[in-house]
Amino acid sequence: MRALHADTGYLLYRLGLRSGQLFNTFLQESGLRLRHYAVLRLLATCEGALQRELSARLGYDPSAIVGLVDDLEKLGFAERRPAPEDRRSRIVALTEEGRAFLRDTDHAGQRVTDELLAPLAPAERETLHVLLLRVAENRLA
16 A cells, blocks of 8 residues: 555645645635635636636536625625626626735735745746646646
8 A cells, every 4th residue: 555645646635735724824814715715816817707607617616606706795805797798697806905805915825835835945846836737727727
């Protein structure tokens, strides 16, 4: 039997859990969780998205997206707008308050990453990022 740490998939899983724990600890001050942050980050890359698009791109259950967007609306970080091509559909868009929140969290997010990757030299961190990006683009698209 192989040791758990000999399994790359298990290591990725454990590091993902640890990263999520660190980031959730930081986000608790604002009342958000990592899932809220992921929605905000995705919305920052576009002019808005249908809730079903958010669900598909983030891999979250559609019912979870509804609750996350409700929470973000209450905080003023996102808003639902009628979709121009179909008034029955709603587009979720980032508000200026949401953009400000993301700007304010950039430094804290970097601290979380720095803590997680502390054993690696800067060049190793860059290599790890490039490799993970290649896998993610192939498997998470």
